Structure formats: C-alpha cells, structure tokens
Amino acid sequence: MTQRALSTPPRSLRLSVEGNGGSADRTFGAIGAGAAGALGLVLIGVAASVARVAWPSIEATGLSFVTTSAWDPSRDVYGALAFAYGTLVTSFIALALAVPVALGVAVFLTDLGPRRFQRPVSSLVELLAAVPSVVYGLWAALVLAPLLRTTVQPALARVGGPLFRGPNVGFGVLCASLVLAIMLLPTIASVSRDVLRAVPAELREGALALGATPWDALRLVVFPHARRGVFGAVLLGFGRAVGETMAVAAVVGSRADISPSLFAPGYTMSSVIANEFPAASSELHVAALAEVGLLLFVVTVAFNVAARVLVARSREGAPRWREAAPRPGAGEAA
Amino acid sequence: MTPELESAYRGRKLAARVAPAASGAAVVLALLPLFAVFAYVASHGARALSLTFFTEPVGVRGAGMANAIFGTIELVVLASAMGIPLGIAAGLYLAEYASTPLARAVRFSADVLAGVPSILVGVVVYAVVVVRMKQFSALAGAAALAVVMLPLVTRTTDELARAVPDSLREAALALGAPRWRTALFVVLRTAAPGIRSGCLLAVARVSGETAPLLFTAYNNRFFNESLLDPTSTLQVQIFTYTMTPNDDWHAQAWAAALVLVTLVIVLNVLARRLVAEEESG
Numbered sequence: 335m336t337q338r339a340l341s342t343p344p345r346s347l348r349l350s351v352e353g354n355g356g357s358a359d360r361t362f363g364a365i366g367a368g369a370a371g372a373l374g375l376v377l378i379g380v381a382a383s384v385a386r387v388a389w390p391s392i393e394a395t396g397l398s399f400v401t402t403s404a405w406d407p408s409r410d411v412y413g414a415l416a417f418a419y420g421t422l423v424t425s426f427i428a429l430a431l432a433v434p435v436a437l438g439v440a441v442f443l444t445d446l447g448p449r450r451f452q453r454p455v456s457s458l459v460e461l462l463a464a465v466p467s468v469v470y471g472l473w474a475a476l477v478l479a480p481l482l483r484t485t486v487q488p489a490l491a492r493v494g495g496p497l498f499r500g501p502n503v504g505f506g507v508l509c510a511s512l513v514l515a516i517m518l519l520p521t522i523a524s525v526s527r528d529v530l531r532a533v534p535a536e537l538r539e540g541a542l543a544l545g546a547t548p549w550d551a552l553r554l555v556v557f558p559h560a561r562r563g564v565f566g567a568v569l570l571g572f573g574r575a576v577g578e579t580m581a582v583a584a585v586v587g588s589r590a591d592i593s594p595s596l597f598a599p600g601y602t603m604s605s606v607i608a609n610e611f612p613a614a615s616s617e618l619h620v621a622a623l624a625e626v627g628l629l630l631f632v633v634t635v636a637f638n639v640a641a642r643v644l645v646a647r648s649r650e651g652a653p654r655w656r657e658a659a660p661r662p663g664a665g666e667a668a
Numbered sequence: 669m670t671p672e673l674e675s676a677y678r679g680r681k682l683a684a685r686v687a688p689a690a691s692g693a694a695v696v697l698a699l700l701p702l703f704a705v706f707a708y709v710a711s712h713g714a715r716a717l718s719l720t721f722f723t724e725p726v727g728v729r730g731a732g733m734a735n736a737i738f739g740t741i742e743l744v745v746l747a748s749a750m751g752i753p754l755g756i757a758a759g760l761y762l763a764e765y766a767s768t769p770l771a772r773a774v775r776f777s778a779d780v781l782a783g784v785p786s787i788l789v790g791v792v793v794y795a796v797v798v799v800r801m802k803q804f805s806a807l808a809g810a811a812a813l814a815v816v817m818l819p820l821v822t823r824t825t826d827e828l829a830r831a832v833p834d835s836l837r838e839a840a841l842a843l844g845a846p847r848w849r850t851a852l853f854v855v856l857r858t859a860a861p862g863i864r865s866g867c868l869l870a871v872a873r874v875s876g877e878t879a880p881l882l883f884t885a886y887n888n889r890f891f892n893e894s895l896l897d898p899t900s901t902l903q904v905q906i907f908t909y910t911m912t913p914n915d916d917w918h919a920q921a922w923a924a925a926l927v928l929v930t931l932v933i934v935l936n937v938l939a940r941r942l943v944a945e946e947e948s949g
Contacts, residue, residue, distance in 0.1 A: 362848030366761025370774040373758050373822055376815055377777040380784060383795045438694020446688040447695070455695055457940070462702045464936050466876025468903050469925045472910045473705045476918055516701045523698065547684035570783075577785025579879040584910050604787050604879070611791065612883045627791045631784065638783030 381631060388628050391621035399625060405590040405606075407615065412622035414629065416590040420600040421630075424507060424582065425575035427596070428514035433568055436522035440564075443523075444530040445538075445552050456527075463520035471584030474513040479504035479585055482512075487597055500595040503587070508596040510586040514575050522571040529563030529648055530556060563648025569641035573634050579604040603630045706929075713926025716919035726900060727889030733924050735891045736900040739806070740928070742892075743885060743901060744875050746810035751817035751874075752867050756856075758818075759825025759863075764851050766830065775826065782819040789815045790880035798884060806892055806899040809885025813874040820873065824866030828859040865942035872935035876928060878903035902928045 391399065395412050402413030439459060443452050483504030490498040533556050541551035557564070587599020588609055603626050614620045718732070725735035758774065765771045793812040798804055832855045840850040856863075878901075886898040887908060902924045909921035 356846070359847045362851065363761075363765070366757055366765070367770060369754050369757035370761045370770065370822075372754060373781070373818055374770075374774045374777045376818065377781045377784075379796070380781070380788060380792050383792045384788060387791070387795045435694045435698050438691045439698050442688075442691035442695050446691045451695075455699075458699055458702060461933070461936070462698070464872060464876075464932055465702075465705060466878065466903065466928060466932060468876065468878040468906050468910075469709065469929055470705065472906055472921055472925055473708055475910050476922075477704070477708055519698050547680060549684050549687035550680065552687070573783050577783070577787070579785065579787045580907060584907070604785055607787050607791065608879055608882055611794070612886065624791060624795075627788050631788055634783055634785055635780055638780055642779050 381628075384624055384627050384631060388621050388624035390618055391625045394618060395622070395625075399622070400629070403590060403592055407610070407619045407622075410616065410618050412618070412625075414603070414622075414626050416592050417601050417603045417606050417626055418629065419592050420507070420586065421576055421602040421604070421633075423600070424511045424514055424586070424602055425572055427507070427511035428518055428575050429568065429572055431511065431515035432518040432522060432571065436519050436567075436571070437526060437564070439519070439523040440526035440530055441552060443527045445548055445556065456524075459520050459523055462516075463524070467517060467578060468580040468584075470513055470517060471581040474509060474581055475505070475584045478513060479509050482509055491597075496594045497596050500593070500597045502597055503599070505585050505587040505599060506597050507586065507600045510582045510600070510602070511596070513581045513585060514578055517578060517581060518571040518575055521574050522567050525567035525570055525645065526560075526564050529560045529567060529645065532563070532648070533559045560648060562644050566641045566644030566648065569637050569644065573637040573641060576637065577604055577630065577634050579608050583608045603627075709922060709925045709929055712919065712922035713924075716923035717926065721920075721923055725890045726905065733900075733902065733905060733920065733927075735888065736902045736905040736924065737927060738891060739885070739888070739899040739901040740875065740903065740931075742806060743810045743813055743881070743899065744871060746806065746895075747813035747817060747874055748867075748871055750810065751814035751870070752821055754814075755818050755821025755870075756825050756863065756867075759822040760829055760851055760856060762822065762826040763829030763832075764847070764855065775823075778819040778822045778826075781815075782823065785879070786812075786816050786877055787879035787882075790882060790884055793880065793884045801896070803896065804884065804886035804898040806885055806895045806897065809881045809899060809901070810895075812880035812884045813877060816874050816877055816880060817870045820870040821867055824870070825859070825863050828862040828866070829855050832858045861942055861946040865939040865946075868935050868939035868942070872932050872939065875935065876903060876932050878907055882907075 391412060399412060399414055400418070401415060403416035403419070404411050404413045405416065439455070441447075443456055443459075447455065481504075483502055487498070487502045487504070487508070491502065537555050537559060538551055541555040542548070546554065582602050583605035586602055586605055588601055588605070589599040590601050590606070591598060593600070607623050607627055607630075611620070611623050614623060720730065721732035721734075722737065723734050724730075724732040726733055727735075758778075762771050762775050762778075789812050793808050793815070797808040797811055801808070836854055836858060837850055840854045841847070845854070881901055881904050885901060885904070887904050888898045888900040892899040906921045906924045906928065909917040909924075912918075
C-alpha cells in the first residue's frame with residue numbers, strides 16, 4: 335500500500351494542484367478543450383459538409399457514379415470512374431518512380447552516405463518539399479511537357495507497346511506522374527529516414543561488430559527492423575499523391591478518358607475539382623464535384639490512418655527516452 | 669578458401685562498394701529536379717521582373733502583380749491570426765491533458781486532417797462561407813488557409829510541449845503556481861523557440877497553398893477594396909497564367925513564381941535558423 339502510494343505521487347500532486355488555481359484553472363482547461371474540440375469539429379465538419387453538398391448527386395446518380403466514366407456537365411451526366419482511374423494510375427506510376435530513389439536517399443542519409451554530406455543533402459531534400467506545388471505545375475507545363483514531347487516520348491514510342499502509343503502532346507498521364515514523383519520524393523525520403531534512424535544503434539553496431547559491411551547491416555538487420563515504418567512512409571506518399579492538385583491539374587491534359595496509353599490526356603479526382611468547381615454551372619454539377627471530393631476524402635483518410643498506424647508502431651519498436659519519460663499523471667517514482 | 673566461399677566474399681565486397689554508390693546516385697537523381705526548377709524560376713523570373721511588377725495590379729496594361737503580392741501577404745497574415753493562436757491553444761491542451769480520451773481523439777483527428785487534400789478544405793469553406801456570404805472573399809480564403817495551418821501548428825506545439833521535462837512542471841506546481849500559469853509561463857515558454865519555428869514552417873507552407881484558394885478567395889484583377897471582396901494571390905495568378913497559351917503571361921508567371929519561392933524559402937531558412945540557434949545556444 336505504501337509502496338503504491340510512493341510510486342504514484344502525481345495523483346496526489348494533481349489533487350493539490352486543483353486547489354491552487356480554482357476557477358481560473360477550470361477556465362483555462364475549458365479554453366484548451368474548446369480549441370482542441372474545434373479541431374475535431376473541423377474534421378467532422380469537412381466530411382459532413384462535403385457530403386451535404388454532394389447529396390443531390392448521390393441521390394441522382396447512385397452507384398453509376400463510380401461505375402461509369404461518362405462526364406458531361408452540359409447534359410448532366412456524371413460518372414467519376416475515369417477520375418478515380420486517373421488518380422490511381424498517376425499515383426502508382428509516381429510511386430514506382432519515386433520509391434526506389436527516395437529509399438536510396440534515405441539510406442544515404444542514415445547509413446551509406448559520407449557523414450559530411452548528410453546534413454546538406456537533408457536540407458536540400460527538405461527544400462524540395464518546400465517548393466509550392468503551383469510552381470512545380472508551372473515548371474512542368476512549360477519545361478517538362480515540351481521536353482517530353484520533343485525528346486522523351488518519341489524515344490519511348492520507338493519502344494512501342496500499348497503504354498507508349500497515341501498522339502504525343504507532352505501533356506498527359508506520363509507528365510503528371512513524373513511531376514508527382516518529384517513531389518512525393520521528399521515525403522517518402524524524410525519519413526523513411528526518420529524510421530531508419532529510429533532503429534536502435536545497438537542492432538547496427540552488433541551487425542558491424544560481427545563483420546557485416548554497412549550494406550549487409552542495412553539489408554539484413556536495419557531494414558527488416560524498419561520494414562513496417564518504411565511501408566508506412568510509402569503509404570503516406572501515396573496519400574499525398576492522391577490529394578496533390580495544382581501540379582497535376584496543370585499537366586494532366588484534363589480529359590475524362592480511360593486509356594491504357596501513358597501519352598494520353600487523363601484526369602484525376604483532385605484536378606477535376608480544381609478545374610471545374612469555380613465555373614460549375616448547375617447545382618447538380620457542383621454536387622457531382624463534391625461527390626468526387628467525398629471519394630477523395632475517403633481514400634486519403636484511409637491511407638493516412640493506415641500509414642500513421644504503421645509508422646507509429648515501427649517507432650515504438652525503438653526505445654525513445656522521450657516516450658519512456660513520465661508524463662503528468664504517469665508517475666515519477668523517487 | 670573454397671571457391672564458393674571466395675565467390676560469396678567477392679559478391680559481398682562488390683555489394684559493399686555498389687550500394688553506397690547507388691545511394692549517391694539516387695541523391696543526385698533526386699536533387700536534379702530541384703536544381704532544374706530553381707534554375708528556370710531564377711532565370712526566367714529575373715528576366716520578367718520589373719518595377720511595375722511590384723507597383724501595378726494585374727488589370728492594368730503592361731501590368732504587374734502588386735495586387736497579387738499584397739493578396740498573398742494579406743491572406744497569410746489573416747490566416748495566421750486565426751490559425752496560430754487556436755493551434756497553440758489546442759496543442760498545449762493536448763500536451764497538458766495528454767491522457768484524456770478527448771485529447772487522444774483530437775490528436776488523431778489532427779493527424780488525419782493534416783493528410784486531407786487541401787482542395788477539399790476549399791470545397792468546405794466554399795460550402796460554409798462563400799455560399800452563405802454569396803461571394804468570394806479574402807476572408808473565406810484566409811479561413812481556408814487557417815484550416816490548413818491548424819493541424820500543423822497543433823501537432824508541433826503538442827510534440828514540443830510534451831518534450832518539456834516534467835520536473836519543470838512539478839517545480840512550478842510545488843511553488844504554488846496553478847496549472848494554467850504552469851502551462852503558459854513554464855511549459856509554453858520553455859517550448860517557445862521550437863513552436864515559433866514550427867509556426868514559421870506552417871506559414872511557409874500555406875504561403876504556397878493554391879488549391880484551397882481557387883474558389884474561396886478566387887481572383888481579382890485589381891486590389892480588393894475590402895476583406896469581403898474576391899482577392900488575387902500570387903499562387904492563383906501563377907496557375908491562371910500557366911493555363912493560358914500566352915508567352916507574356918508565362919513570363920509574368922515565372923516572375924511571380926520567383927517572388928513566391930523566395931518568400932517561402934526565406935520563411936523556411938528563418939525557421940531553421942531559429943532551431944539551429946536553439947540547439948547551439
């Protein structure tokens with residue numbers, strides 16, 4: 335009994351503290367809770383108000399909204415399949431391009447790179463993340479797309495196949511995927527770097543002491559330990575890719591088509607909202623765009639929740655003094 | 669040594685050489701677009717910059733972007749005034765009441781909110797503010813940016829306030845300070861440098877946000893006369909000009925991009941310097 339009392343002083347501390355402040359403390363707590371509650375309300379509000387705006391379209395189109403791809407606001411025909419397809423294809427291609435490079439950067443920053451380069455490279459990668467997406471859009475539309483049209487895509491067309499076919503205008507799925515890849519890279523690289531850093535130093539040292547090369551240590555010890563977290567980083571990148579709007583809207587070509595060719599113009603969920611919402615004429619058009627937004631919301635929230643759970647769990651694997659340190663109420667036995 | 673062992677040994681030796689080189693190559697590949705973007709923005713932007721760019725609004729002949737520059741700053745200041753105090757209050761609450769169910773739920777929703785595409789924030793503010801006020805306005809745009817800032821500021825404050833050692837809290841409480849004074853004058857003050865830099869990063873982030881402004885602040889060819897008028901911003905103006913086929917407008921867009929990127933990078937560097945000073949001091 336005494337033992338227990340000794341190990342949990344903050345409880346009694348807290349009781350005495352309530353006496354210190356009285357009503358001022360209650361006010362303070364209420365203000366904080368109000369601010370925090372507002373944040374929770376914002377999230378619920380986002381979902382609720384998007385759903386409310388989307389309701390006429392949900393009623394009018396039903397399931398055909400997600401199973402058809404015809405999108406013609408002038409005749410009030412709305413099917414969002416082409417947008418979902420475009421979002422998924424651009425995001426997957428972007429991931430396929432970005433993940434190997436991002437992981438390379440991450441291991442450079444934690445294990446393989448010379449120490450004196452690690453800090454400058456780290457800041458440069460963060461700078462890559464700081465450039466506004468509309469600037470990437472400008473660059474992609476005026477520099478990258480012409481480059482694709484004149485050099486890259488003719489070369490790919492010579493390779494042939496269903497992926498590299500059709501009219502070559504520069505703007506299209508390939509261009510959007512490339513610029514997305516550039517934008518995802520810093521996200522995936524920096525989260526993976528944090529996850530790899532959280533692997534306990536003893537494991538690395540143990541492997542190296544047994545005669546492993548740094549690469550062996552990484553491959554056989556560090557990476558397996560951090561696998562889940564790295565997967566979380568990739569999911570986080572996917573969530574960003576799906577939601578990315580401005581750069582994609584500038585170069586994706588803006589046509590609601592499902593075509594296997596990467597040269598073909600496409601459309602994504604976020605970019606159709608950006609392009610059509612400001613000029614949407616009828617109430618049903620606005621509602622249909624909001625329903626696209628609702629789909630987008632569900633997809634990104636699902637991916638973000640999954641990613642955060644994975645990253646958090648993989649961090650728990652490492653002893654972090656900050657986590658281990660007592661919190662108010664957790665007790666700091668003397 | 670048996671031949672198998674020797675070949676395994678050679679393989680390991682080769683991998684030990686190739687892997688660092690490959691990771692170095694990945695770094696070069698990753699930074700290539702960064703340099704390409706900077707080079708284009710700097711060269712094309714500098715060529716198109718002129719005095720009128722900073723003094724005349726978009727709508728005047730041979731014009732500049734004075735109204736857009738003003739609009740970006742106006743919206744960011746307004747958004748910070750809404751988002752930062754609310755975010756700090758919420759973050760402090762999360763840190764000081766870390767174990768209550770409300771705190772856990774809010775922390776989770778802040779994380780989720782940070783991952784919601786910003787264009788959806790625009791849709792929401794359109795539905796809640798613009799439709800009700802029956803017009804696009806600077807106020808609506810600022811509200812949208814504030815919502816984007818909120819989870820960033822909240823989580824930074826939360827993380828940093830939780831990193832403040834409990835011994836400081838206990839010392840303050842033992843001296844008879846009530847909890848609110850402990851939170852404001854001990855915890856918040858200890859964590860302040862980091863929180864300041866976190867706020868600067870959040871400001872930098874929303875300075876470049878475009879998607880939530882497309883149908884909240886909308887656009888304007890002249891200075892907005894009040895907070896209730898549609899307002900031009902550098903971001904939206906860059907996007908508008910990107911989507912035109914006009915070379916003069918493209919030049920203007922590059923110049924605007926140069927101004928915007930400079931603004932964002934200055935904010936980022938300031939934020940990092942704050943952190944560095946804290947670490948060295």
